[in-house]
Amino acid sequence: MTLLNFDSQEHELILExxxxxxxxxxxxxxVKDQYKLSAPPVDRVASKRVEDEILESDTYIVNVGLEESPATTDTYHFYPALQDDDERNDRLFIEIRTERDSSELYFDFQQNR
Incomplete structure:
Protein backbone atom coordinates (compact mmCIF):
# COMPACT_ATOMS: atom_id res chain seq x y z
CA MET A 1 0.00 0.00 0.00
CA THR A 2 1.27 3.46 -0.91
CA LEU A 3 -0.05 6.69 0.60
CA LEU A 4 0.53 9.89 -1.40
CA ASN A 5 -0.06 13.52 -0.45
CA PHE A 6 -0.29 15.88 -3.43
CA ASP A 7 -1.51 18.79 -1.30
CA SER A 8 0.88 21.50 -0.10
CA GLN A 9 -0.13 20.92 3.55
CA GLU A 10 0.61 18.09 5.99
CA HIS A 11 -2.35 15.77 6.65
CA GLU A 12 -3.33 13.09 9.15
CA LEU A 13 -4.94 10.27 7.16
CA ILE A 14 -7.45 8.07 9.00
CA LEU A 15 -7.46 4.61 7.43
CA GLU A 16 -9.75 1.65 8.02
CA VAL A 31 -6.16 -1.99 9.50
CA LYS A 32 -7.48 0.80 11.72
CA ASP A 33 -4.80 3.46 12.04
CA GLN A 34 -3.75 7.04 11.35
CA TYR A 35 -0.81 8.08 9.19
CA LYS A 36 0.87 11.47 9.14
CA LEU A 37 1.65 12.51 5.58
CA SER A 38 4.00 15.45 5.26
CA ALA A 39 3.70 18.16 2.64
CA PRO A 40 5.64 17.30 -0.53
CA PRO A 41 9.31 18.29 -0.56
CA VAL A 42 10.18 21.26 -2.77
CA ASP A 43 11.60 19.02 -5.50
CA ARG A 44 8.66 16.54 -5.54
CA VAL A 45 5.02 16.58 -6.63
CA ALA A 46 3.89 14.42 -3.69
CA SER A 47 5.10 13.04 -0.40
CA LYS A 48 4.99 9.26 -0.18
CA ARG A 49 4.67 6.67 2.55
CA VAL A 50 4.90 2.98 1.69
CA GLU A 51 3.41 0.35 3.99
CA ASP A 52 4.41 -3.04 2.62
CA GLU A 53 2.95 -6.36 3.70
CA ILE A 54 -0.09 -4.85 5.39
CA LEU A 55 -2.57 -6.50 3.02
CA GLU A 56 -2.85 -9.97 1.64
CA SER A 57 -4.36 -10.46 -1.78
CA ASP A 58 -8.04 -10.34 -0.82
CA THR A 59 -11.17 -8.24 -1.32
CA TYR A 60 -11.35 -5.22 0.99
CA ILE A 61 -13.46 -2.18 1.78
CA VAL A 62 -11.16 0.80 2.29
CA ASN A 63 -12.47 3.78 4.30
CA VAL A 64 -10.39 6.96 4.47
CA GLY A 65 -10.75 10.37 6.07
CA LEU A 66 -8.74 13.36 7.21
CA GLU A 67 -8.35 14.10 10.92
CA GLU A 68 -8.42 17.87 10.37
CA SER A 69 -11.33 17.77 7.89
CA PRO A 70 -14.03 15.31 9.07
CA ALA A 71 -16.19 15.96 5.98
CA THR A 72 -13.41 14.71 3.67
CA THR A 73 -14.04 10.96 3.50
CA ASP A 74 -14.29 8.29 0.84
CA THR A 75 -14.67 4.53 0.38
CA TYR A 76 -12.99 2.26 -2.15
CA HIS A 77 -13.57 -1.42 -2.96
CA PHE A 78 -10.28 -3.24 -3.55
CA TYR A 79 -10.43 -6.39 -5.70
CA PRO A 80 -7.27 -8.51 -6.10
CA ALA A 81 -5.87 -9.80 -9.37
CA LEU A 82 -6.76 -13.32 -10.41
CA GLN A 83 -4.81 -15.95 -8.47
CA ASP A 84 -3.56 -17.67 -11.63
CA ASP A 85 -2.20 -14.37 -13.02
CA ASP A 86 1.61 -14.72 -13.19
CA GLU A 87 2.04 -10.96 -13.45
CA ARG A 88 0.01 -10.44 -10.30
CA ASN A 89 1.08 -7.37 -8.37
CA ASP A 90 -1.68 -6.18 -6.07
CA ARG A 91 -0.90 -2.70 -4.79
CA LEU A 92 -3.25 -0.04 -3.47
CA PHE A 93 -2.47 3.67 -3.89
CA ILE A 94 -4.38 6.18 -1.76
CA GLU A 95 -3.87 9.79 -2.84
CA ILE A 96 -4.80 13.08 -1.16
CA ARG A 97 -5.46 15.67 -3.87
CA THR A 98 -6.81 19.21 -4.22
CA GLU A 99 -9.56 20.23 -6.65
CA ARG A 100 -8.22 22.50 -9.42
CA ASP A 101 -11.01 25.06 -9.20
CA SER A 102 -11.03 25.28 -5.40
CA SER A 103 -9.03 24.29 -2.38
CA GLU A 104 -11.30 21.33 -1.62
CA LEU A 105 -9.49 18.12 -0.76
CA TYR A 106 -10.49 14.72 -2.10
CA PHE A 107 -9.16 11.18 -2.27
CA ASP A 108 -8.17 9.30 -5.38
CA PHE A 109 -7.55 5.56 -5.44
CA GLN A 110 -5.42 3.60 -7.87
CA GLN A 111 -4.83 -0.09 -8.06
CA ASN A 112 -1.81 -1.62 -9.75
CA ARG A 113 -2.09 -5.26 -10.70
Whole structure:
Protein backbone atom coordinates (compact mmCIF):
# COMPACT_ATOMS: atom_id res chain seq x y z
CA MET A 1 0.00 0.00 0.00
CA THR A 2 1.27 3.46 -0.91
CA LEU A 3 -0.05 6.69 0.60
CA LEU A 4 0.53 9.89 -1.40
CA ASN A 5 -0.06 13.52 -0.45
CA PHE A 6 -0.29 15.88 -3.43
CA ASP A 7 -1.51 18.79 -1.30
CA SER A 8 0.88 21.50 -0.10
CA GLN A 9 -0.13 20.92 3.55
CA GLU A 10 0.61 18.09 5.99
CA HIS A 11 -2.35 15.77 6.65
CA GLU A 12 -3.33 13.09 9.15
CA LEU A 13 -4.94 10.27 7.16
CA ILE A 14 -7.45 8.07 9.00
CA LEU A 15 -7.46 4.61 7.43
CA GLU A 16 -9.75 1.65 8.02
CA UNK A 17 -9.47 -1.47 5.89
CA UNK A 18 -12.09 -4.18 6.27
CA UNK A 19 -12.34 -7.69 4.83
CA UNK A 20 -15.36 -7.64 2.55
CA UNK A 21 -16.39 -11.22 3.35
CA UNK A 22 -16.26 -11.06 7.17
CA UNK A 23 -19.38 -11.81 9.19
CA UNK A 24 -18.89 -9.11 11.82
CA UNK A 25 -16.93 -5.91 12.31
CA UNK A 26 -14.35 -7.33 14.73
CA UNK A 27 -13.37 -10.05 12.25
CA UNK A 28 -13.43 -7.62 9.33
CA UNK A 29 -10.90 -5.08 10.64
CA UNK A 30 -7.47 -5.53 9.03
CA VAL A 31 -6.16 -1.99 9.50
CA LYS A 32 -7.48 0.80 11.72
CA ASP A 33 -4.80 3.46 12.04
CA GLN A 34 -3.75 7.04 11.35
CA TYR A 35 -0.81 8.08 9.19
CA LYS A 36 0.87 11.47 9.14
CA LEU A 37 1.65 12.51 5.58
CA SER A 38 4.00 15.45 5.26
CA ALA A 39 3.70 18.16 2.64
CA PRO A 40 5.64 17.30 -0.53
CA PRO A 41 9.31 18.29 -0.56
CA VAL A 42 10.18 21.26 -2.77
CA ASP A 43 11.60 19.02 -5.50
CA ARG A 44 8.66 16.54 -5.54
CA VAL A 45 5.02 16.58 -6.63
CA ALA A 46 3.89 14.42 -3.69
CA SER A 47 5.10 13.04 -0.40
CA LYS A 48 4.99 9.26 -0.18
CA ARG A 49 4.67 6.67 2.55
CA VAL A 50 4.90 2.98 1.69
CA GLU A 51 3.41 0.35 3.99
CA ASP A 52 4.41 -3.04 2.62
CA GLU A 53 2.95 -6.36 3.70
CA ILE A 54 -0.09 -4.85 5.39
CA LEU A 55 -2.57 -6.50 3.02
CA GLU A 56 -2.85 -9.97 1.64
CA SER A 57 -4.36 -10.46 -1.78
CA ASP A 58 -8.04 -10.34 -0.82
CA THR A 59 -11.17 -8.24 -1.32
CA TYR A 60 -11.35 -5.22 0.99
CA ILE A 61 -13.46 -2.18 1.78
CA VAL A 62 -11.16 0.80 2.29
CA ASN A 63 -12.47 3.78 4.30
CA VAL A 64 -10.39 6.96 4.47
CA GLY A 65 -10.75 10.37 6.07
CA LEU A 66 -8.74 13.36 7.21
CA GLU A 67 -8.35 14.10 10.92
CA GLU A 68 -8.42 17.87 10.37
CA SER A 69 -11.33 17.77 7.89
CA PRO A 70 -14.03 15.31 9.07
CA ALA A 71 -16.19 15.96 5.98
CA THR A 72 -13.41 14.71 3.67
CA THR A 73 -14.04 10.96 3.50
CA ASP A 74 -14.29 8.29 0.84
CA THR A 75 -14.67 4.53 0.38
CA TYR A 76 -12.99 2.26 -2.15
CA HIS A 77 -13.57 -1.42 -2.96
CA PHE A 78 -10.28 -3.24 -3.55
CA TYR A 79 -10.43 -6.39 -5.70
CA PRO A 80 -7.27 -8.51 -6.10
CA ALA A 81 -5.87 -9.80 -9.37
CA LEU A 82 -6.76 -13.32 -10.41
CA GLN A 83 -4.81 -15.95 -8.47
CA ASP A 84 -3.56 -17.67 -11.63
CA ASP A 85 -2.20 -14.37 -13.02
CA ASP A 86 1.61 -14.72 -13.19
CA GLU A 87 2.04 -10.96 -13.45
CA ARG A 88 0.01 -10.44 -10.30
CA ASN A 89 1.08 -7.37 -8.37
CA ASP A 90 -1.68 -6.18 -6.07
CA ARG A 91 -0.90 -2.70 -4.79
CA LEU A 92 -3.25 -0.04 -3.47
CA PHE A 93 -2.47 3.67 -3.89
CA ILE A 94 -4.38 6.18 -1.76
CA GLU A 95 -3.87 9.79 -2.84
CA ILE A 96 -4.80 13.08 -1.16
CA ARG A 97 -5.46 15.67 -3.87
CA THR A 98 -6.81 19.21 -4.22
CA GLU A 99 -9.56 20.23 -6.65
CA ARG A 100 -8.22 22.50 -9.42
CA ASP A 101 -11.01 25.06 -9.20
CA SER A 102 -11.03 25.28 -5.40
CA SER A 103 -9.03 24.29 -2.38
CA GLU A 104 -11.30 21.33 -1.62
CA LEU A 105 -9.49 18.12 -0.76
CA TYR A 106 -10.49 14.72 -2.10
CA PHE A 107 -9.16 11.18 -2.27
CA ASP A 108 -8.17 9.30 -5.38
CA PHE A 109 -7.55 5.56 -5.44
CA GLN A 110 -5.42 3.60 -7.87
CA GLN A 111 -4.83 -0.09 -8.06
CA ASN A 112 -1.81 -1.62 -9.75
CA ARG A 113 -2.09 -5.26 -10.70
Missing amino acids: ILRADADDYVDAVV
